[in-house]
Amino acid sequence: GAGVSQSPSNKVTEKGKDVELRCDPISGHTALYWYRQSLGQGLEFLIYFQGNSAPDKSGLPSDRFSAERTGGSVSTLTIQRTQQEDSAVYLCASSARQGSYEQYFGPGTRLTVT
Amino acid sequence: QKEVEQDPGPLSVPEGAIVSLNCTYSNSAFQYFMWYRQYSRKGPELLMYTYSSGNKEDGRFTAQVDKSSKYISLFIRDSQPSDSATYLCAMGRYSTLTFGKGTMLLVSP
Numbered sequence: 001g002a003g004v005s006q007s008p009s010n011k012v013t014e015k016g017k018d019v020e021l022r023c024d025p026i027s028g029h030t031a032l033y034w035y036r037q038s039l040g041q042g043l044e045f046l047i048y049f050q051g052n053s054a055p056d057k058s059g060l061p062s063d064r065f066s067a068e069r070t071g072g073s074v075s076t077l078t079i080q081r082t083q084q085e086d087s088a089v090y091l092c093a094s095s096a097r098q099g100s101y102e103q104y105f106g107p108g109t110r111l112t113v114t
Numbered sequence: 115q116k117e118v119e120q121d122p123g124p125l126s127v128p129e130g131a132i133v134s135l136n137c138t139y140s141n142s143a144f145q146y147f148m149w150y151r152q153y154s155r156k157g158p159e160l161l162m163y164t165y166s167s168g169n170k171e172d173g174r175f176t177a178q179v180d181k182s183s184k185y186i187s188l189f190i191r192d193s194q195p196s197d198s199a200t201y202l203c204a205m206g207r208y209s210t211l212t213f214g215k216g217t218m219l220l221v222s223p
Contacts, residue, residue: 004157031209033210035213040122040215041215042118042120042202042213042214042215042216043158043202043204043211043213045210045211045212048209048210050209056209056210091157091158093157095209100209101146101148101163101206101209101211102160102163103160103211104160105150105157105158105159106157107155107156107157108156108157110155
């Protein structure tokens with residue numbers, strides 16, 4: 001079946017602009033995660049959605065970052081007033097149920113802030 | 115001390131070699147231990163996971179966990195050039211994973 005998809009695959013934006021990154025999880029998966037991967041760094045957890053529960057936002061680095069998940073499916077990560085240090089690959093993952101550690105990743109969105 | 119430590123490499127081996135990739139961790143609350151493989155410009159792909167100390171084998175891959183030492187390993191037998199990738203270890207607690215920085219593996223023909 002279809003895996004996790006993300007769009008756009010690449011995004012170049014000017015410093016100070018807002019960007020929206022989209023994630024379509026695997027159909028039927030209830031949990032959705034956003035991570036950030038910077039050059040030479042591991043995956044940094046950003047936010048976690050599980051069903052209709054309040055999201056775990058503990059990994060968001062600043063209030064310029066926000067995310068929503070509509071209808072328990074598609075998610076959008078928004079970065080406002082982008083900074084050069086926001087340049088990274090943003091990865092989305094989904095898993096079948098709460099408590100499952102088997103996370104399946106999308107290909108990522110490569111964000112470059114100039 | 116970071117929760118998960120992983121040597122970034124690169125680790126270069128000839129085709130057919132046995133590869134050993136390792137991670138150490140500090141949080142004894144971790145319950146699940148996983149290995150992901152990430153090819154260049156792709157998302158991580160789940161390779162193996164285990165939740166107990168001991169070995170788990172899947173084809174050419176063996177995952178080993180030693181909870182008493184807080185040490186996990188991934189062994190790759192008969193390594194192939196197609197195994198060239200970055201290998202990420204990850205530890206699970208509740209519903210979240212903490213990742214190592216990844217080890218880059220290069221298998222030369």
